[in-house]
Amino acid sequence: MAPPRRSPNPNPLLPAIAVVLLLFPATAAASPYSDHCHGLPSAPDLADGGGGGEGTDFRSLQLHTGYFTGGGERLFGPDPSHPPRSFAFLPSSVVRTTDASLLHVSATLTVSGGWRRPTVGGRHRLFEYDAQHARHQFRPRLPRVIGRRGSVTFGLEGYYSSASGELCMVGNGSGRTADGTEVNLISAVLRVRYPGRANLTSPFVTGSLESTDSPGLFDPVSLVAYAEEGYAYAESASCPPPPAGRLDALQVFEGRKFSCGKLSSMFKEPFRLEYSNGSDLTASSLGLHQRFMFFNRMRCADDGAVRAYVVFSNQTDAPKYYFTLGEKAMVVEGFWDDKRNRLCLKGCHVVNSAQSRADLSVGECGIGMSFWFPAVWTLQERSFSAGLIWNASLTSGEGIAASSSTIPPYIRGSISGLKYNYTKVDEARKYYEKYGLNKKRKGKFPDSNSYRDLTFRFFLQKGGGSGYASPVTIGSMLYDGNSLVALDLFSHVTAENQRLLNVSYDFQYVGNWSLETFRRQHISAEGVYDAKTGSLCMIACRVVNISSDCEILVTAQFASLDTKAAQHVKGTIRSLRKKTDPLFFEPLDIASYGLYIDQVDESIWRMDLESTMALISMTLSCLFIAVQLFHVKKVPEALPAMSITMLVVLSLGYMIPLVLNFEALFKNSNKQTVPLSGGGWLEVNEVIVRVITMVTFLMQLRLLQLAWSARSVDVSKDQSWAAEKKVLWICLPLYIIGAVVTWVVHMRFNNNRRMLRKVARFPRVINRHSFWEDLVSYGGLILDGFLLPQIVLNAFSGSKVKALSPGFYIGSTMIRALPHVYDLFRAKHFVPSLRPFYRYANPRDDLFSLAWDIAIPCGAILLSLLLFFQQRLGGSFFLCLKNNSKSSEYEMVSTVSS
Numbered sequence: 009m010a011p012p013r014r015s016p017n018p019n020p021l022l023p024a025i026a027v028v029l030l031l032f033p034a035t036a037a038a039s040p041y042s043d044h045c046h047g048l049p050s051a052p053d054l055a056d057g058g059g060g061g062e063g064t065d066f067r068s069l070q071l072h073t074g075y076f077t078g079g080g081e082r083l084f085g086p087d088p089s090h091p092p093r094s095f096a097f098l099p100s101s102v103v104r105t106t107d108a109s110l111l112h113v114s115a116t117l118t119v120s121g122g123w124r125r126p127t128v129g130g131r132h133r134l135f136e137y138d139a140q141h142a143r144h145q146f147r148p149r150l151p152r153v154i155g156r157r158g159s160v161t162f163g164l165e166g167y168y169s170s171a172s173g174e175l176c177m178v179g180n181g182s183g184r185t186a187d188g189t190e191v192n193l194i195s196a197v198l199r200v201r202y203p204g205r206a207n208l209t210s211p212f213v214t215g216s217l218e219s220t221d222s223p224g225l226f227d228p229v230s231l232v233a234y235a236e237e238g239y240a241y242a243e244s245a246s247c248p249p250p251p252a253g254r255l256d257a258l259q260v261f262e263g264r265k266f267s268c269g270k271l272s273s274m275f276k277e278p279f280r281l282e283y284s285n286g287s288d289l290t291a292s293s294l295g296l297h298q299r300f301m302f303f304n305r306m307r308c309a310d311d312g313a314v315r316a317y318v319v320f321s322n323q324t325d326a327p328k329y330y331f332t333l334g335e336k337a338m339v340v341e342g343f344w345d346d347k348r349n350r351l352c353l354k355g356c357h358v359v360n361s362a363q364s365r366a367d368l369s370v371g372e373c374g375i376g377m378s379f380w381f382p383a384v385w386t387l388q389e390r391s392f393s394a395g396l397i398w399n400a401s402l403t404s405g406e407g408i409a410a411s412s413s414t415i416p417p418y419i420r421g422s423i424s425g426l427k428y429n430y431t432k433v434d435e436a437r438k439y440y441e442k443y444g445l446n447k448k449r450k451g452k453f454p455d456s457n458s459y460r461d462l463t464f465r466f467f468l469q470k471g472g473g474s475g476y477a478s479p480v481t482i483g484s485m486l487y488d489g490n491s492l493v494a495l496d497l498f499s500h501v502t503a504e505n506q507r508l509l510n511v512s513y514d515f516q517y518v519g520n521w522s523l524e525t526f527r528r529q530h531i532s533a534e535g536v537y538d539a540k541t542g543s544l545c546m547i548a549c550r551v552v553n554i555s556s557d558c559e560i561l562v563t564a565q566f567a568s569l570d571t572k573a574a575q576h577v578k579g580t581i582r583s584l585r586k587k588t589d590p591l592f593f594e595p596l597d598i599a600s601y602g603l604y605i606d607q608v609d610e611s612i613w614r615m616d617l618e619s620t621m622a623l624i625s626m627t628l629s630c631l632f633i634a635v636q637l638f639h640v641k642k643v644p645e646a647l648p649a650m651s652i653t654m655l656v657v658l659s660l661g662y663m664i665p666l667v668l669n670f671e672a673l674f675k676n677s678n679k680q681t682v683p684l685s686g687g688g689w690l691e692v693n694e695v696i697v698r699v700i701t702m703v704t705f706l707m708q709l710r711l712l713q714l715a716w717s718a719r720s721v722d723v724s725k726d727q728s729w730a731a732e733k734k735v736l737w738i739c740l741p742l743y744i745i746g747a748v749v750t751w752v753v754h755m756r757f758n759n760n761r762r763m764l765r766k767v768a769r770f771p772r773v774i775n776r777h778s779f780w781e782d783l784v785s786y787g788g789l790i791l792d793g794f795l796l797p798q799i800v801l802n803a804f805s806g807s808k809v810k811a812l813s814p815g816f817y818i819g820s821t822m823i824r825a826l827p828h829v830y831d832l833f834r835a836k837h838f839v840p841s842l843r844p845f846y847r848y849a850n851p852r853d854d855l856f857s858l859a860w861d862i863a864i865p866c867g868a869i870l871l872s873l874l875l876f877f878q879q880r881l882g883g884s885f886f887l888c889l890k891n892n893s894k895s896s897e898y899e900m901v902s903t904v905s906s
């Protein structure tokens with residue numbers, strides 16, 4: 009077999025095809041070919057075998073994507089499927105034969121349907137992505153091709169007659185059925201009819217694939233594709249006169265050469281069709297009622313000739329990379345009018361003789377289409393591309409308007425010349441002066457250079473719902489998404505540092521979560537932004553029943569850049585109409601709780617600080633226990649004098665976080681990581697902290713074990729166990745009362761939260777705590793008072809033994825108190841986040857609030873002072889009478905836990 013000669017436009021899939029051919033050695037078995045391709049004789053290859061076919065032969069035969077029907081559900085799954093059914097036919101060698109009109113062709117045919125058990129969305133997208141990039145992929149991904157479910161790849165060999173446009177090939181294929189079973193050696197015959205030179209009325213390549221096994225392994229398949237090469241454009245593509253009043257089109261090529269690639273990338277986004285009152289006639293005569301239109305296939309020639317296969321659908325997510333039938337389709341051809349900067353097309357209906365069968369033909373012609381890119385955006389007209397569809401034989405009635413507001417990602421940043429015409433700024437300015445919005449506000453606010461700070465998500469405060477607001481223009485700059493589209497749009501250069509900036513905005517929101525009203529609302533606004541006070545005042549338009557209502561005022565205030573408030577933007581969308589007007593609506597209050605970019609940096613800094621503090625604090629805890637271990641070695645009588653209750657409480661304090669983290673590790677491996685920075689340091693730090701916690705826990709256990717065994721052999725063990733029992737009698741009820749209080753508080757708060765949720769101002773923000781989480785926080789309080797059992801024990805035993813080393817109890821007290829001091833600092837210096845992410849002083853570990861932050865450190869210091877004096881003056885120094893001990897303990901505890 010002659011190696012394929014590289015055509016001028018080498019197909020990047022060739023390596024893949026070569027491998028496929030190695031797997032399916034096409035041993036030109038003459039018999040199966042002549043058995044199945046009666047109509048098309050075979051002929052020996054030309055003697056100088058190396059003289060492969062011309063590049064044009066290659067390209068005119070290849071079909072990158074087409075649609076098929078039939079084949080059976082077992083092999084290709086149900087139709088429609090996801091991803092959509094498609095086939096690709098790619099010749100690998102084309103060799104001339106002794107018969108001048110016959111070409112000897114080897115090729116691969118991949119026929120792909122859907123899966124029987126659709127997997128999660130991600131994988132679908134993966135494959136769609138693959139299809140999109142298949143052409144740019146050089147490395148053969150053969151296992152993927154063969155391994156894909158519901159897909160069979162054939163290695164085929166046969167002949168193509170350039171006289172009749174017929175192709176007949178036989179070969180074997182293998183692949184996997186829709187449910188994943190491997191299938192091999194499916195022999196088949198492929199017949200394809202090329203339309204010779206394709207043209208507007210015969211632009212489709214059709215074919216069939218049939219099993220040649222005696223009980224057919226699959227049902228006959230019929231194939232259809234939009235011809236790729238060798239298209240004959242009509243000589244005189246005449247464009248009807250442009251629709252009135254819609255000129256001002258962007259100069260797409262700006263005097264440079266026409267680029268087919270650029271033009272087709274500008275048509276990648278779906279068009280929304282607008283059926284206005286006047287276009288009813290056109291719509292019904294063309295039989296159009298779909299909401300969207302796509303350029304499914306678009307091809308052009310270097311001289312500006314353009315042809316396309318256009319699909320109409322009610323779904324926006326119609327496949328872009330596959331040939332698709334849609335709900336309705338048209339074929340069009342025409343040219344790019346460089347003078348008027350518009351695409352001028354005429355076309356015909358595509359007739360699908362039987363719904364959802366691959367049997368397409370071209371029906372009635374006489375459809376006109378015209379597309380352009382508006383060069384001036386205004387408050388009401390902000391389409392990136394616009395178009396008109398009409399029935400050329402109708403003399404009355406308007407065309408159907410089509411528009412697309414999305415700038416295709418491929419060409420962002422490469423459009424220039426777009427202008428914005430501010431028309432309502434003066435009106436907005438009047439309202440701004442009239443209301444004198446917060447003229448007195450002081451501080452620094454986002455300026456004209458902070459597009460990202462001026463973009464915000466918001467919640468609707470009444471009725472629920474949320475949305476997104478983003479500037480379209482700020483002063484003389486125009487934005488799309490996060491990218492700056494064009495700079496310095498206007499001839500008159502404006503001073504950027506002036507106070508009132510012209511701005512325009514896009515608001516999108518979904519109001520009312522109830523299903524009936526679940527619709528994306530769109531408001532376009534235009535007005536002024538006062539960079540000195542952070543106030544926006546804009547006139548806005550919304551579309552109601554095709555016509556637009558521009559009697560809307562949008563006002564908003566940004567928080568100052570150095571604010572510590574969580575609320576970022578506060579605003580209102582209100583109707584300027586009278587209450588009796590049918591278009592009047594109640595004012596919508598909006599609020600945003602985002603962060604400014606600098607605040608985001610700050611909170612990343614805070615998290616780094618916190619993880620370092622967590623690390624230091626845990627290391628110190630470890631150290632202080634070591635100090636105590638040395639202490640008991642030096643002072644053996646300290647061992648039996650330590651409170652077992654205290655040691656158990658401390659051990660639990662280390663164990664519970666370990667267990668909780670351990671559980672979290674397994675519960676969701678996709679653990680919520682740092683939302684802002686994926687800094688590796690934080691992850692490493694977390695692991696180190698956990699390891700140190702483990703070590704600390706083990707040392708704490710060792711201390712407990714030493715104390716326990718020392719007490720068991722102690723001479724006065726009965727006495728000391730009795731004292732420990734009394735400690736339990738005092739401490740356990742206290743702990744339990746605290747837990748009950750926690751439960752009561754939890755129930756009350758959760759009821760409140762539920763009510764808040766009904767109001768649904770920030771549906772996802774209010775996170776519910778389970779009772780267990782609250783209990784763990786309460787456990788933090790018990791830990792804060794870890795000295796309590798020791799003090800009670802000392803009081804009962806009245807001993808003067810230095811049971812705890814000062815390093816241990818003072819150090820541990822400091823470690824418990826410090827997070828509260830830090831929390832006070834944090835509240836003052838950082839913007840509180842609505843979904844807080846704390847590494848240190850985490851409210852999940854302890855109780856934090858202004859009151860607790862003062863009470864807990866004071867209580868902890870008081871306890872360690874008491875202990876200090878007990879170890880100096882004797883356990884019951886502060887009691888004149890032992891009997892009074894209980895009540896005074898209660899008093900002391902209530903100062904700590906209230």
Ligand SMILES: *[C@@H]1O[C@H](CO)[C@@H](O)[C@H](O)[C@H]1NC(C)=O
Pocket residue numbers: 033034035037040178179180193195
């Ligand atoms: C397909 O496979 C069958 C069975 O192995 C074999 O007899 C036949 O020759 C093959 N056909 C082609 C075209 O390679």
Ligand SMILES: *[C@@H]1O[C@H](CO)[C@@H](O)[C@H](O)[C@H]1NC(C)=O
Pocket residue numbers: 203204205206207208209210242
């Ligand atoms: C398209 O080609 C077919 C045959 O290939 C021919 O019959 C038909 O007239 C052509 N149509 C146009 C519009 O040129």
Ligand SMILES: *[C@@H]1O[C@H](CO)[C@@H](O)[C@H](O)[C@H]1NC(C)=O
Pocket residue numbers: 285286
């Ligand atoms: C729609 O068209 C009809 C007749 O052409 C006219 O009477 C009616 O006012 C129009 N409606 C709107 C909303 O333009």
Ligand SMILES: *[C@@H]1O[C@H](CO)[C@@H](O)[C@H](O)[C@H]1NC(C)=O
Pocket residue numbers: 293294295357372373374375399400401402
């Ligand atoms: C144009 O409108 C006429 C009159 O309604 C109709 O007969 C014809 O089919 C329409 N043309 C197309 C291409 O649909």
Ligand SMILES: *[C@@H]1O[C@H](CO)[C@@H](O)[C@H](O)[C@H]1NC(C)=O
Pocket residue numbers: 297298299322335
């Ligand atoms: C598409 O939507 C329009 C209006 O939204 C409706 O009239 C039409 O029936 C829909 N078409 C299909 C095929 O669902």
Ligand SMILES: *[C@@H]1O[C@H](CO)[C@@H](O)[C@H](O)[C@H]1NC(C)=O
Pocket residue numbers: 384429430431
């Ligand atoms: C801007 O809009 C106004 C009012 O619609 C119009 O008079 C003016 O010509 C427009 N300017 C440009 C540059 O299109």
Ligand SMILES: *[C@@H]1O[C@H](CO)[C@@H](O)[C@H](O)[C@H]1NC(C)=O
Pocket residue numbers: 430431432433434483502503506508509510
């Ligand atoms: C804002 O737009 C108005 C047009 O309505 C224009 O007169 C004014 O100069 C613009 N101001 C700036 C700062 O661009």
Ligand SMILES: *[C@@H]1O[C@H](CO)[C@@H](O)[C@H](O)[C@H]1NC(C)=O
Pocket residue numbers: 468470471473519520522525596
């Ligand atoms: C939400 O729906 C209620 C009635 O269902 C309506 O009164 C209210 O205006 C709606 N709110 C918004 C923001 O659409």
Ligand SMILES: *[C@@H]1O[C@H](CO)[C@@H](O)[C@H](O)[C@H]1NC(C)=O
Pocket residue numbers: 552553590591
């Ligand atoms: C929109 O039109 C429908 C029917 O024509 C009407 O019932 C409805 O009230 C209109 N909505 C508004 C907001 O005017």
